[in-house]
Amino acid sequence: xxxxxxxxxxxxxxxxxxxxxxxxxxxxxxxxxxxxxxxxxxxxxxxxxxxxxxxxxxxxxxxxxxxxxxxxxxxxxxxxxxxxxxxxxxxxxxxxxxxxxxxxxxxxxxxxxx
Amino acid sequence: xxxxxxxxxxxxxxxxxxxxxxxxxxxxxxxxxxxxxxxxxxxxxxxxxxxxxxxxxxxxxxxxxxxxxxxxxxxxxxxxxxxxxxxxxxxxxxxxxxxxxxxxxxxxxxxxx
Numbered sequence: 001x002x003x004x005x006x007x008x009x010x011x012x013x014x015x016x017x018x019x020x021x022x023x024x025x026x027x028x029x030x031x032x033x034x035x036x037x038x039x040x041x042x043x044x045x046x047x048x049x050x051x052x053x054x055x056x057x058x059x060x061x062x063x064x065x066x067x068x069x070x071x072x073x074x075x076x077x078x079x080x081x082x083x084x085x086x087x088x089x090x091x092x093x094x095x096x097x098x099x100x101x102x103x104x105x106x107x108x109x110x111x112x113x114x
Numbered sequence: 115x116x117x118x119x120x121x122x123x124x125x126x127x128x129x130x131x132x133x134x135x136x137x138x139x140x141x142x143x144x145x146x147x148x149x150x151x152x153x154x155x156x157x158x159x160x161x162x163x164x165x166x167x168x169x170x171x172x173x174x175x176x177x178x179x180x181x182x183x184x185x186x187x188x189x190x191x192x193x194x195x196x197x198x199x200x201x202x203x204x205x206x207x208x209x210x211x212x213x214x215x216x217x218x219x220x221x222x223x224x225x226x227x
Contacts, residue, residue, distance in 0.1 A: 035217075042219035043203070045217075103215060105157030105158045106157050107157050
């Protein structure tokens with residue numbers, strides 16, 4: 001059982017609202033990731049972190065921001081949500097180094113911006 | 115460029131039949147390769163993980179193979195069940211400091227009665 005949690009599971013908000021998607025893991029993993037995935041499509045990396053106070057942008061351009069103040073938490077924030085942000089957001093973590101380690105995924109947050 | 119290519123893009127098979135999914139990668143330096151199963155609307159769940167020294171690994175009806183020389187992997191599903199309907203994603207990790215995982219686009223498998 002993976003100890004990585006995302007909240008909320010589902011979110012419907014209006015355009016222009018600020019939102020924060022939460023991701024927490026209790027495994028002490030250094031590496032954490034945020035992926036965006038549209039229905040039936042592949043995962044796109046939007047942000048990652050290799051430890052406290054380290055964050056990097058991923059392959060997919062995103063208007064979101066992340067922070068890593070504590071090892072356990074890796075929240076993702078949208079300052080002003082738009083309908084184009086409607087998607088599923090998946091958080092994952094792995095230990096560092098991850099030579100034989102499994103990457104654990106949260107259940108995802110399904111975001112709908114109306 | 116570090117890439118993971120999966121084929122076929124989608125597959126429909128009858129319940130009880132076997133199938134094989136393919137994964138080719140150009141990721142270097144290679145650390146490990148993982149196969150994940152993702153049910154619709156859920157997060158991916160790990161099926162197998164293999165390093166370059168491992169040629170095959172089984173997990174129940176799932177058997178993964180790895181040829182590090184040709185940079186190819188396969189996932190064989192035996193005696194498919196309706197619950198096997200999902201996306202199967204190949205993920206490769208680089209053995210190069212702080213670099214992110216490289217994901218394939220996945221194979222969408224549908225098992226029908």
